[in-house]
Amino acid sequence: MPPLIRASALRPVLQSTLQLQLRQLATRRASRSAPTPPPAAPPKPPRSLTGAYLTLAVFFAGSAIAFAYKMQEDEKMLAPYSYTQHRVGANTLLTPQHALLRVPLTPDEERLFDNLPNLVTVHHVMLGAPQIQIERPYTPINDGRLGDLELVVKRVPGGEVGRLAHSLKPGAEVAMRGPLQTFNLDQSQYDTVVMISTGTAVAPFLQLLSKAHPANTNFRLLHALPNPGKEDWATRFLEPLQAKWGDQLHVQRIPPGAVAKSDVQAALKDAGRVLVLVCLPPTLMQPLCGYLTPTLQQGPLTGLLRDIGLRPDQVKKLE
The missing domain is CATH 3.40.50.80 (Nucleotide-binding domain of ferredoxin-NADP reductase (FNR) module)
Known part of the structure; x- marks a missing residue:
């Protein structure tokens, strides 16, 4: 029969174990009740960097506006392979069948009618009737470098472009592309x-x-x-x-x-x-x-x- 252990001998061990468990329990409760700290706020950019962003935004916005304006101007300029609208300066009836159409040119457009080096260059333009997708060639009778184009347009039965040209009033717009080279002379x-x-x-x-x-x-x-x-x-x-x-x-x-x-x-x-x-x-x-x-x-x-x-x-x- 094993020897009996006296209660008085176990008392110190039990007290020590109980105190340890109480301390662990208190620690767990404290950790559960403690509030979670708020997340740290992101650092603010320096004031000089914010100003730089604003400056760049203004610059790019201004550039976009200027580019769009330039595109609008380019869309109105006479070009050989795309139609643009041009104001009619005058429309004079030469005969019942022939009208003299005058179309003013900008200085940039005048330069399109320059001669090639050491040559005399004769140009023509195309007039269009966009509603029915028809175009006809017309050769100016004058030197386009002098500020306008003079086109003699004959009206013939069934000729839609001629009919349109004869109906144009000063200030109206006509669809035109060019100039295109007709021939060169040395x-x-x-x-x-x-x-x-x-x-x-x-x-x-x-x-x-x-x-x-x-x-x-x-x-x-x-x-x-x-x-x-x-x-x-x-x-x-x-x-x-x-x-x-x-x-x-x-x-x-x-x-x-x-x-x-x-x-x-x-x-x-x-x-x-x-x-x-x-x-x-x-x-x-x-x-x-x-x-x-x-x-x-x-x-x-x-x-x-x-x-x-x-x-x-x-x-x-x-x-």
Whole structure:
């Protein structure tokens, strides 16, 4: 039988164990009742950094406004491959079928009509009727570098762009794109330039004579008279050009219809180094020099001009 342990011997051990348990219990209660400290507030940025952010925001906002304004201006400027709206300065009826449309240009737009170096550059523009998605080419009769474009627009049955152009009042807007190059002329390469035209097809020659400067080249224009009973609007524009060029410009009015061989031969007499520019409707161009191709390339030289001995490099057909 194991020896008995007296209670008096266990008393100190029990007291020590009880005190330890009481201290642990008090510690757990204290930790549960203590409040959770609030999270630390994020540090405030220095005042100078906040000011920098504000300055940058103002800068970028101002830049965006300036960029948008510049975009608006660019959208209004004449461009070769996109239509922009342009104010009509004047619209004058030359005949019941012909209107003279004047469109002012900005200084930046005037520079688009500059000549290429050592060349005289003739340009044309496209007028559009946006509602029906139709456009037509028109060649200014003047030098666009002088502040405006002058377009002679003929109204024909079924011609929607012509109808629209005739209806425009001063201050109205017209859809236009350009300029596009029609042709370039190096005056130093030719002693004589012969020009053959009828009706509004004289426009590129009026522009050429407006932009070129008298030098050593002579110009000879064969321009058809209008049909009987029709008004001759071209005379008013030819007279000031005759005054500019004097003896270096010879204008001969020829009968309407097919161009006569005798008139061409007279224009080529003593011509020296010659270039013949032809701007006629297809029915008149074909017997004189042959058609342009469907893609507006020159095509072969045929007809009267070939028969009298001209070479392809001496003839240029214009649409």
